[in-house]
Amino acid sequence: xxNFLEVNDLRIHFATDDGLVKxxxxxxxxxxxxxxxxxxxxxxxxxxxxxxxxxxxHRGGSARVRGEVWLDGEELISAPREEVRRLRGRxxxxxxxxxxAAMHPFYSVGRQIMEAYRVHHRVSKPAARRHAIDMxxxxxxxxxxxRIDDYPHQFSGGMRQxxxxxxxxxNNPELLIADEPTTALDVTVQAxxxxxxxxxxxxxxxAVIIITHDLGVVAELAENLLVMYGGKCVEYGSADQVFRRPxxxxxxxxxxxxxxxxxxxxxxxxxIKGSPPSLINLPSGCAFHPRCPYxxxxxxPSLTEVPQLEGDGHLVACHLPVATRSRIFAEDxxxxx
Numbered sequence: 403x404x405n406f407l408e409v410n411d412l413r414i415h416f417a418t419d420d421g422l423v424k425x426x427x428x429x430x431x432x433x434x435x436x437x438x439x440x441x442x443x444x445x446x447x448x449x450x451x452x453x454x455x456x457x458x459x460h461r462g463g464s465a466r467v468r469g470e471v472w473l474d475g476e477e478l479i480s481a482p483r484e485e486v487r488r489l490r491g492r493x494x495x496x497x498x499x500x501x502x503a504a505m506h507p508f509y510s511v512g513r514q515i516m517e518a519y520r521v522h523h524r525v526s527k528p529a530a531r532r533h534a535i536d537m538x539x540x541x542x543x544x545x546x547x548x549r550i551d552d553y554p555h556q557f558s559g560g561m562r563q564x565x566x567x568x569x570x571x572x573n574n575p576e577l578l579i580a581d582e583p584t585t586a587l588d589v590t591v592q593a594x595x596x597x598x599x600x601x602x603x604x605x606x607x608x609a610v611i612i613i614t615h616d617l618g619v620v621a622e623l624a625e626n627l628l629v630m631y632g633g634k635c636v637e638y639g640s641a642d643q644v645f646r647r648p649x650x651x652x653x654x655x656x657x658x659x660x661x662x663x664x665x666x667x668x669x670x671x672x673x674i675k676g677s678p679p680s681l682i683n684l685p686s687g688c689a690f691h692p693r694c695p696y697x698x699x700x701x702x703p704s705l706t707e708v709p710q711l712e713g714d715g716h717l718v719a720c721h722l723p724v725a726t727r728s729r730i731f732a733e734d735x736x737x738x739x
Contacts, residue, residue: 405434406577411429433577452613473489497563518573540568581613582615
């Protein structure tokens, strides 16, 4: 298996009193070592549920997890719970969306990083403390030997995110999942956090998954993009393919709603009409068709490769014929992107 991470037909459903929530419904993708995959989509599309499923954090309760998740040749869905727990933090780790909620308010930042390190390494507390100070310094925390004893509420939003990154990387994981790592941060701090992730990835050689609703966040960070809608992948390809020649109407909408700094602002941003679907009562056929101005056929579209003159591996799940999509893109979409 060439990819370090292989996700095959992943399905994560939740039984509720109102019905079955199909949060992730047949997701397949791969990721090589040292590469970055961006998973994008609106809130409720299944991005975060996917990341938690890879880490094995949906086991038990009402979650029904099916499919395969291969990490460095080891299948995780069918693996014993203790084995997955052993890999979590050491071989795979996650930067959570809200560090203030993810970190324990009663323990210092340093103690939590030390604990994450000592779970996987038999070292003394002084050795773990030295390592935690080193990690805080590497992620840009000023005066780490003093700030190590501070509590999460004593850090600013950007500093908490850096501390969360230090905790995630303290064991040099080979897979790093960053779930909305720049949410609620100002644009300057966003750029610093993304640069930090990029530099640390180069240093550690980790495979990275960036989960976001903002295509601008992954524009230069990810080699490949996976666009999710209604728990499914609707488009997949290299960042260059998706940005330069998007194929799915939903991707057109995401790109059209992005602010551009390289051109004059002459008209308002184009929003996607309607709201994301309920994952309990998904629309029949293509889940995007109630919001799609070009919808016309019934039935769930399959993910198929887009014929192109250059490059391959560009996949899209859309009923529109290739020629029709090309015409619509050239006449209606490209002038506004």
